[in-house]
Amino acid sequence: MNESRILLYYRFAPLADPQAVMMWQRTLCEKLGLRGRIIISEHGINGTVGGDLAACKRYMRETRAYAPFKDMEFKISAGGADDFPRLSVKVRPEIVTFGAPDEIKVDENGVVGGGTHLKPEQLHELMAERGEEVVFFDGRNAMEAEIGRFKNAVVPNVETTRDFISELESGAYDELKDKPVVTYCTGGIRCEVLSVLMKDRGFKEVYQLDGGIVRYGEKYGNKGLWEGSLYVFDRRMHMEFGEDAAELGHCVTCAAPTRKFYNCADDDCRKMILLCTDCAESETGSTCGADTHLVNS
Numbered sequence: 001m002n003e004s005r006i007l008l009y010y011r012f013a014p015l016a017d018p019q020a021v022m023m024w025q026r027t028l029c030e031k032l033g034l035r036g037r038i039i040i041s042e043h044g045i046n047g048t049v050g051g052d053l054a055a056c057k058r059y060m061r062e063t064r065a066y067a068p069f070k071d072m073e074f075k076i077s078a079g080g081a082d083d084f085p086r087l088s089v090k091v092r093p094e095i096v097t098f099g100a101p102d103e104i105k106v107d108e109n110g111v112v113g114g115g116t117h118l119k120p121e122q123l124h125e126l127m128a129e130r131g132e133e134v135v136f137f138d139g140r141n142a143m144e145a146e147i148g149r150f151k152n153a154v155v156p157n158v159e160t161t162r163d164f165i166s167e168l169e170s171g172a173y174d175e176l177k178d179k180p181v182v183t184y185c186t187g188g189i190r191c192e193v194l195s196v197l198m199k200d201r202g203f204k205e206v207y208q209l210d211g212g213i214v215r216y217g218e219k220y221g222n223k224g225l226w227e228g229s230l231y232v233f234d235r236r237m238h239m240e241f242g243e244d245a246a247e248l249g250h251c252v253t254c255a256a257p258t259r260k261f262y263n264c265a266d267d268d269c270r271k272m273i274l275l276c277t278d279c280a281e282s283e284t285g286s287t288c289g290a291d292t293h294l295v296n297s
Helices: 018-032 053-064 120-133 161-168 189-200 212-220
Strands: 004-012 035-041 044-052 074-078 087-091 116-118 135-138 148-150 180-184 205-209 226-228 261-263 272-274
Touching: 004 053, 004 189, 018 035, 018 044, 018 053, 018 087, 044 053, 074 212, 116 120, 120 180, 120 205, 120 212, 135 148, 161 189, 180 189, 180 212, 189 205, 205 212, 212 226
Parallel strands: 035 087, 116 205, 135 180, 180 205
Antiparallel strands: 004 044, 004 074, 035 044, 148 226, 261 272
């Protein structure tokens, strides 16, 4: 049986012809039998794909052969093509949608004017130096933080990345503007943009966790500052950095510990909710309140 893997990656770099890059990437993935999601814009590329290990290695090699992507870093995890329903390669105004394409400037070195990058060990050095003064700021959707987050992190009340600008401008976080703020997200891409948006709105000392939660978890597992599970956007739904990961989430019906999300099948809802196995299988406890069958996302 062939080994398979999932690749998580992004690269901010100016692209003169995003449409041509999209066509090349789609053809390459189809040739290699990879499935997943790739977004391309004039700012660069953002992708998650899965397939046979040999195909993934060839994909990395051929993608890095394109000059703007030569330094692109790939994060490799367990999984494969079966974790994705199809291959989707699209051109959009932004490779991560904050609704601010004109606010982001990119050169050959990446995003211009973002936060100071911190590798996992540098984050620990900052914590040792500044202690409780440091504020962790979650750059993901609030739902993702329900099953995992950094200790004592600020979790903005956002459902999508498009909500961040209005949230930052609401005044709710003005008290943080003079503090050292460390932004973090799954693989680092959302913080590349979020840190710019924060600095543009008066946050004076902004950092971003280099490589995101993925790189931090690979280095420190569950022995560092991260707690719980990492939400991922494929059929796995979540991943852990060891068998001893804490279960931070709670079933919306019975409050039992859980890390598993489900899609409510109520057409008026379609909300993702946390459920324990017993409640997910129960006819009465498996929805947000509507008497409909629940489908596992």
